[in-house]
Every structure is written in structure tokens, then in C-alpha cells.
Amino acid sequence: MDQEASTIPPPAAEPADHKRQRRWHIVRNVVLAVVGAIFAVWLVLFITKGRFLKQPFSSIASSLTDRKVTVGGDFQLYFAPFRIKFVAERLTVSNPQWARERTLFAARRIDARIAPLSLLFGKRRFYALDLDQGVANLEWDKQHRRNTWTFSSEGDGKPFEMPRIDRATVTGTKIRYVDPQMPLLADLAIDPIAAKDARIGKAVGVKGTGRFRNTPFRLNARLLSPDASITGGRNQLEAQAWAANSVITVAGTLPTLTDVEGVPLKVSAKGSDLSDLLAVIDVAIPQTRRYALKADMVKRDRTYRFTDMTGTFGQSDLSGRFTITNEQRLRLDAALTTRRLDIVDAAPFIGYNPDVVAAKGAVAAAAATGAGARRVLPDANLPVEMMQRFDAGLEWKIAVVRSRNVPVSNIALKLSLDKGRLALSPLTFSMARGDVASDLIFDTRQRPSAISYDIRLASTPLGRLLAGYGLADSGTTGTIHGRIKLDGRGDTIHDSLASASGRIAFIMPHGTLWTQNAQLAELDLGTFLSKMFQGKLKKPIEVNCGLLAFTVRGGIAMADPILIDTSKNVVTGRGGFSFATEAVDLAFKADGKKFSLFSGQSPVGIGGRFAEPKLQVISPQLLGRAGAGLGLAVVATPVAGLLAFVDPGDAKSAACGPVLAGKSAAAQRTTKGKPRDDVGSRR
Known part of the structure; x- marks a missing residue:
């Protein structure tokens, strides 16, 4: 028996073709099973509109975003046929705990067609979006590090990026924007939007109100490039705001709708008194008559730089540059030039209201400051509290002062404000072919303020100096020079001189x-x-x-x-x-x-x-x-x-x-x- 068994030949090996054919059948069956499963899922979703996914969607979305996501009405999520159709009524997305508002986004109804792969790769794309009564609360934290619209585990806020939208109908949209660092609060309403083939075809208007620091404002803005904006291109904006008896205009092109960092913007402002506008940011300057200024502005971190500034205040011109830095203390630095300064426009530098001076004269202007009847020394209080809130550095050159009696020219002013101590040192000018150099110190850190006047007149021809008062220049060769050195205490020019x-x-x-x-x-x-x-x-x-x-x-x-x-x-x-x-x-x-x-x-x-x-x-x-x-x-x-x-x-x-x-x-x-x-x- 053993001999017979040993003579049985081994089974023949399976041919390679048969192995490949069997593997192909297995792969085919798996693919068919997968496709069948996908089709079955698609069919179930298509028939049911995915309404049964309402609760899972809320749970998964809440987990992924670390926000509470709820749908209070109808819900649909399915492929139609190869695009994701998403419908949600009374959708709400909560804000993080640190935000003031509890809700980041809410809408009465969203009906969207979304490109599936865009959710995984590249820029998100909406084939169609119908949004009704959408409300967004966009907010930065106090350190300007986190924001409510960035879903990031790292916590770093990023600028808002507009998805690509081919067709859109947007109605009743409202946005609330809060930046505590500035601080800024804006409540905006967006005009209805109708886009087709990724084109809106006309500017999109935005209107609203708000508050910057403690000053209310009204805003009208337009997105001039909506077609480029919805396709992820440039965002050309133009905005006009009314605040502090002034009108401010800002225009420029932004990389994203909420990103102004490092972007050059054209700004202009005009109004009845520039001091009212700068008081909004706690910067104190003398009063002005009506003004109109324009400049180029660039924001970097907490610094705002204004360059190529030109304009007028009253009957005087002004040009130059200035910088506002909002670090631990607000600081203003400026380099200004004036070709012709009207003497009336200079009246506020000693406390007079220039409009009163122009209309009624210096005596009436002094009385308006609180001075007694028939007095000329102003009794207007120094803005002590505001002077201690910010620091400043200023260099100002004035070519000519228009004056009826005293010819003044070549003014050079260097100003320094440090924690309430204001120094006009030096302040120099030419007067009737003579030179005046002065150092004026207003130290509001002492109570009442310690004020010193040191005014030095170089040798000046009397004939030219007093020509406006009846002394003839011809035949007069006499000169005069002198010095005024006074120290006093008080929070007004009058009080300091009276002491x-x-x-x-x-x-x-x-x-x-x-x-x-x-x-x-x-x-x-x-x-x-x-x-x-x-x-x-x-x-x-x-x-x-x-x-x-x-x-x-x-x-x-x-x-x-x-x-x-x-x-x-x-x-x-x-x-x-x-x-x-x-x-x-x-x-x-x-x-x-x-x-x-x-x-x-x-x-x-x-x-x-x-x-x-x-x-x-x-x-x-x-x-x-x-x-x-x-x-x-x-x-x-x-x-x-x-x-x-x-x-x-x-x-x-x-x-x-x-x-x-x-x-x-x-x-x-x-x-x-x-x-x-x-x-x-x-x-």
C-alpha cells in the first residue's frame, strides 16, 4: 500500500491566468458592493432628503467646531445628484464662551448647493446659495488674538475668507462687528444681493450705526467689486461715516473683507472743528474753524500712519504726515507744514474760539472763555485730564502769518507732551526782521499746573515792528530787544499770569x-x-x-x-x-x-x-x-x-x-x- 501511494502524482499547479481572473472577480465584486452601497445610501438620502440626519449633523458639527449647532426647523442634506444640497431652517451656531453675544450665526433659512471636494481641498465653493434673514455676530477678544469666526484649536484668529459663490440670493442680512481693542462696535445691514454666474453686476450697499470709543457714528458703505469678492478676488470698498460733527471717507482694496492690515487706504475728513474729531481718540488740540483734510493711511498692528496729508483749516493750509500708536499709552507724532496761517486761525493756541474772534473780536472771544467783561486774557481751562492720557511729538513749520499789524513769519514749533507735561520748546519765529525764541512749559502733573514763559526778542527795528500802530519806518533806525521770563500756577493762561x-x-x-x-x-x-x-x-x-x-x-x-x-x-x-x-x-x-x-x-x-x-x-x-x-x-x-x-x-x-x-x-x-x-x- 505504501508503495502504491508513493506512486500517485501531485496535483497540477493552478495556471496564472486563472489567479488573475479570480482576483479581478473579487475586486469587481467589492467595487460593485461599494458602488451599490453608495448608491443605496445616495438613494436613501435622495428619497428621504437626509432629514433623518438632522440630529447627527447637529452633534457632529458641534463636536468639530466646539460650538453648539442647532437646527430648529426643516433640515435636508443629500446629493442632488453630485452636489451637496444643504437646507436648514432656524439654524444657529453659538459663540465661544468669551464672546459677548451668545450666537455667532443665525438664519431663518439656508438653501445651498455645495461642491463636495471643496470641503476637503482648496477654497470652499457654493454653486448656489439662498440666505434669508442671516445674522452674524463677529467679535475679536480684548487682546485681538482670537475671533468668533475662526474655528481653530490653536485659538489664533484669522481674517474672514469669503467662499466662492456662483449664484446667490441674500436678503435681510445683518452683521454686528465688535473689536474691544479699538474699541469699535458696528451694527450693519447689507442690501439684498442677487448673483448669477458668479456675478452680481452692481455695488452692494451697507448701512448701519455704531460707536467708536464713546462716540456714536452713522455709516454708509459700498462694496464696489462684489463680483471679484465672491470669486475670492479683490474687495474694493468705499465707506462714509458721520461722527463728531465730521464726515469721514475711507476707500481702498482689501485682500479679505475684514483684513485692513498693511493695506493702503485713501481717507479724508471734513467738519466744523478738527479738535472734536481727534477728541474721539483722546487727543487734545486747539479748536479750529472748518477743516478739510485728506491723506493715505496704512495700519500695522496698533499703529496708524497717515502720509501725504493735505488740506485746510479756516483760511490756512496744512500738509505733512502723522502717526497714531495705540500701545500702552496713546501717542501722536506729526510733522506738519503751513504756507500761510491766518492770524484768526492761530487764536485757539491761546484759548480763543476762532469763530468768535472772526465775528466779534478778541474781547468777545475772551469773554466766551469765562473771562470777565472787557478782558483779553483767556480763561479757558487746559484739558488737563486729556493731556495726561496721551503723549505727543510735533514739529510744525509755518512760512507766513497773515496779520494786519505785526508781520510774523518763519515759525518753527517743536512740541513734546509726556504724561501731562507739555513743552513748546523751542518756539521760534521772525517778527519785523527780528527773531523771537521762546520756551513755554505747561506741567499739568503739578496741581494746579505749573506754567513758565520764557520769551526772547532779538534785535528788531522799531519802525517795522510798530508800523501798524502809526510809527513810520522811514527815518527810524532805533531797535529793541528784550525778554519775558515768568513763572505761575494755574490751569488757565489768565490764572497762571495772575499768579x-x-x-x-x-x-x-x-x-x-x-x-x-x-x-x-x-x-x-x-x-x-x-x-x-x-x-x-x-x-x-x-x-x-x-x-x-x-x-x-x-x-x-x-x-x-x-x-x-x-x-x-x-x-x-x-x-x-x-x-x-x-x-x-x-x-x-x-x-x-x-x-x-x-x-x-x-x-x-x-x-x-x-x-x-x-x-x-x-x-x-x-x-x-x-x-x-x-x-x-x-x-x-x-x-x-x-x-x-x-x-x-x-x-x-x-x-x-x-x-x-x-x-x-x-x-x-x-x-x-x-x-x-x-x-x-x-x-
């Missing part, structure tokens, strides 16, 4: 003045009348040296000294003025160096207030001497009456050294070196 202490001194070196002007000031009637009849009024009179100085204590300025030495007279003065009440009480007297008949020899007074100074030519002393002369004429002879008006010519010439050095009255001397007894408190 100020320091010194005011103006020095007149050797020069000449028209005889007409000098003799009037001296009230030397004999010399004046004789020169008038001789036709020599334009003959210059020589000034050897002069000093008009005041020592200021507690807002009261007292002459210390007033002393002008001319070739024929010595003019002295006494009295002073008050910054607090703005009252003026000055008296000038001229003593002749030579004998003169018909000389009044009595003080010429200046009284009244800053707003209404009064020249008192007929002084009580002059009336007294007139009475004495009348008495002599009665008891003696008419010729004897003239003796009361005779000047014996015994004036003591001044030593010009102390005068030109700006020394106080105690340091003044005669040419013989003796202390003067006609100036200062010894008067």
Missing part, C-alpha cells in the same frame, strides 16, 4: 525816531509846535539808550525801571499793570536837557485795561500847572502865566551801561555815576 512772578525787560540801544513821534510822547509842546511851523516834523531825534522793564510779583508788574535817554530829554515812567484785573496805571514824564518854553513837564498817563487802554494826555498835573499859570496871569501879567510851562532843562542824562544791561532801578546811574532818584520806588 506769576518774574521779570519783563525791553532794551533800546542807540538809534533814531521821527521827531513827531518822540515829541508827542515827551509832550514838549514848545519844541513840537516850533518844529511843526518850521516843517521839520520828520527830522529824527536821537535815542541814546532806553529800558522798559517791570518786576512781576503775584501777577502785579511794577516799572523797574522805565528810563529812556534821548539827545534832548530823559523819559521816565512809574506805575504798572495787573495780569489779574488787566488794569493799567502807567505815567510817563519827559524832562528836558535844554531850556524849553511851553513844555508841559507833566506825566502822560496810560490807564484803562488791556482791552481798552486810555491815553491821558491832559493829566491832573498838567491841569494843576495850567491853573497856576492862569493865577499868575490874573495877579500879574499874561506873560507871567507862561512861566508855569517853562522847562529849565535840568534833566540828568542816564548812564547807558546799566540801561543796556537791563538792570533794575536800584542799579541805574547818571552819567556822573550817581544813583538816580527819579526811577523805581524812590520816585
Whole structure:
């Protein structure tokens, strides 16, 4: 038996063709089974419209997005035939816990045809979208790191990307956008949209209201490139907002509808007062008249840069650039240029309302600030609280100031604001061929504010300086230079000057003045009348040296000294003025160096207030001497009456050294070196 078994041949091997054929049958059967299963699923979904997937869809969508997704009405999800048809009524998607609004998105009805593969690869595509009564609450967190529309496990917010939509009908859409960092809140309504073949064909309008910081605004915007937007291209926008008595326009092209980072935008603004607009971001500037400005703006992180700015405020022009940085403290940096500045537009720099100045004058403008009647020093409070909220740096150059009386040009201002300390240092300008340099400090960190004024006038021709006040330039070679150095406390210009202490001194070196002007000031009637009849009024009179100085204590300025030495007279003065009440009480007297008949020899007074100074030519002393002369004429002879008006010519010439050095009255001397007894408190 064993021998027979060993002789049975082994079975023949299966041919290779048969193996391949069997494998093919297996693959075919598997494919047919899969296709059959898919078809069966498709058929079930198509017949049932996928309504039974309503609950699974909500659960799966909630799990994938980490948001609660609910469908309160009809639901359909199936292939029709190769496109995903999605229908949902009363669909809601919740916001993350940190958001203010509980709902990210809600719609009365969504009916969409979606490209299946676009959900897995590349940009999402809608063949068709019908959206009715959609409401979206789009919000950034306080750090501007996360947003409500980015479903990311990493938590980093990304700009919103518009899917490609071939055909769309969108009605009743509302968007609420919140950015706490700016802070900005906007409630927007989008006009109905009808798109076909990925084309809308006309601009899409957006209207709404909102609040930027604490300022409400109204907005009208248009998406000028809706066809490009729905196909994932450029987003050309134009928006106009009304806020803070201004109209602001923004136009540009964005990569996505919510991304303005690094994108150049054209911006313009116009309104009644630029200070109202900048106050929205807690930046304080002086008031302006009506303004209109335009610039290019680019936002990068928390910095907004405005370049190529041009425009006007009031009757003045303005150009340059500025930057707003919103880091731990708000900061404004600017470099500005003005070709012509109207003097009325400069009024706000000292606290005046320019519209009031233009309409009613400086006195009315001062009264509008709270100052008393007939006063000129403004009593407007410094914006102390706002000055301590932001920092600033400014360089401003002004070519010419339009002014009726004082020719001012070549202004260069450097401003620095650091935690409430405002420094205008230096502030320089040219005035009547003379230069003024000043340093003004307003330190609001001290209470009340510590304010210092340091104003220095370089040598300036008197004829040109006072030409607007009647002094002729021709025949006048005299010059003047001086300094005002005052320190005071107060939150208004008036209060700071009313409490100020320091010194005011103006020095007149050797020069000449028209005889007409000098003799009037001296009230030397004999010399004046004789020169008038001789036709020599334009003959210059020589000034050897002069000093008009005041020592200021507690807002009261007292002459210390007033002393002008001319070739024929010595003019002295006494009295002073008050910054607090703005009252003026000055008296000038001229003593002749030579004998003169018909000389009044009595003080010429200046009284009244800053707003209404009064020249008192007929002084009580002059009336007294007139009475004495009348008495002599009665008891003696008419010729004897003239003796009361005779000047014996015994004036003591001044030593010009102390005068030109700006020394106080105690340091003044005669040419013989003796202390003067006609100036200062010894008067």
C-alpha cells in the first residue's frame, strides 16, 4: 500500500491566468458592493432628503467646531445628484464662551448647493446659495488674538475668507462687528444681493450705526467689486461715516473683507472743528474753524500712519504726515507744514474760539472763555485730564502769518507732551526782521499746573515792528530787544499770569525816531509846535539808550525801571499793570536837557485795561500847572502865566551801561555815576 501511494502524482499547479481572473472577480465584486452601497445610501438620502440626519449633523458639527449647532426647523442634506444640497431652517451656531453675544450665526433659512471636494481641498465653493434673514455676530477678544469666526484649536484668529459663490440670493442680512481693542462696535445691514454666474453686476450697499470709543457714528458703505469678492478676488470698498460733527471717507482694496492690515487706504475728513474729531481718540488740540483734510493711511498692528496729508483749516493750509500708536499709552507724532496761517486761525493756541474772534473780536472771544467783561486774557481751562492720557511729538513749520499789524513769519514749533507735561520748546519765529525764541512749559502733573514763559526778542527795528500802530519806518533806525521770563500756577493762561512772578525787560540801544513821534510822547509842546511851523516834523531825534522793564510779583508788574535817554530829554515812567484785573496805571514824564518854553513837564498817563487802554494826555498835573499859570496871569501879567510851562532843562542824562544791561532801578546811574532818584520806588 505504501508503495502504491508513493506512486500517485501531485496535483497540477493552478495556471496564472486563472489567479488573475479570480482576483479581478473579487475586486469587481467589492467595487460593485461599494458602488451599490453608495448608491443605496445616495438613494436613501435622495428619497428621504437626509432629514433623518438632522440630529447627527447637529452633534457632529458641534463636536468639530466646539460650538453648539442647532437646527430648529426643516433640515435636508443629500446629493442632488453630485452636489451637496444643504437646507436648514432656524439654524444657529453659538459663540465661544468669551464672546459677548451668545450666537455667532443665525438664519431663518439656508438653501445651498455645495461642491463636495471643496470641503476637503482648496477654497470652499457654493454653486448656489439662498440666505434669508442671516445674522452674524463677529467679535475679536480684548487682546485681538482670537475671533468668533475662526474655528481653530490653536485659538489664533484669522481674517474672514469669503467662499466662492456662483449664484446667490441674500436678503435681510445683518452683521454686528465688535473689536474691544479699538474699541469699535458696528451694527450693519447689507442690501439684498442677487448673483448669477458668479456675478452680481452692481455695488452692494451697507448701512448701519455704531460707536467708536464713546462716540456714536452713522455709516454708509459700498462694496464696489462684489463680483471679484465672491470669486475670492479683490474687495474694493468705499465707506462714509458721520461722527463728531465730521464726515469721514475711507476707500481702498482689501485682500479679505475684514483684513485692513498693511493695506493702503485713501481717507479724508471734513467738519466744523478738527479738535472734536481727534477728541474721539483722546487727543487734545486747539479748536479750529472748518477743516478739510485728506491723506493715505496704512495700519500695522496698533499703529496708524497717515502720509501725504493735505488740506485746510479756516483760511490756512496744512500738509505733512502723522502717526497714531495705540500701545500702552496713546501717542501722536506729526510733522506738519503751513504756507500761510491766518492770524484768526492761530487764536485757539491761546484759548480763543476762532469763530468768535472772526465775528466779534478778541474781547468777545475772551469773554466766551469765562473771562470777565472787557478782558483779553483767556480763561479757558487746559484739558488737563486729556493731556495726561496721551503723549505727543510735533514739529510744525509755518512760512507766513497773515496779520494786519505785526508781520510774523518763519515759525518753527517743536512740541513734546509726556504724561501731562507739555513743552513748546523751542518756539521760534521772525517778527519785523527780528527773531523771537521762546520756551513755554505747561506741567499739568503739578496741581494746579505749573506754567513758565520764557520769551526772547532779538534785535528788531522799531519802525517795522510798530508800523501798524502809526510809527513810520522811514527815518527810524532805533531797535529793541528784550525778554519775558515768568513763572505761575494755574490751569488757565489768565490764572497762571495772575499768579506769576518774574521779570519783563525791553532794551533800546542807540538809534533814531521821527521827531513827531518822540515829541508827542515827551509832550514838549514848545519844541513840537516850533518844529511843526518850521516843517521839520520828520527830522529824527536821537535815542541814546532806553529800558522798559517791570518786576512781576503775584501777577502785579511794577516799572523797574522805565528810563529812556534821548539827545534832548530823559523819559521816565512809574506805575504798572495787573495780569489779574488787566488794569493799567502807567505815567510817563519827559524832562528836558535844554531850556524849553511851553513844555508841559507833566506825566502822560496810560490807564484803562488791556482791552481798552486810555491815553491821558491832559493829566491832573498838567491841569494843576495850567491853573497856576492862569493865577499868575490874573495877579500879574499874561506873560507871567507862561512861566508855569517853562522847562529849565535840568534833566540828568542816564548812564547807558546799566540801561543796556537791563538792570533794575536800584542799579541805574547818571552819567556822573550817581544813583538816580527819579526811577523805581524812590520816585
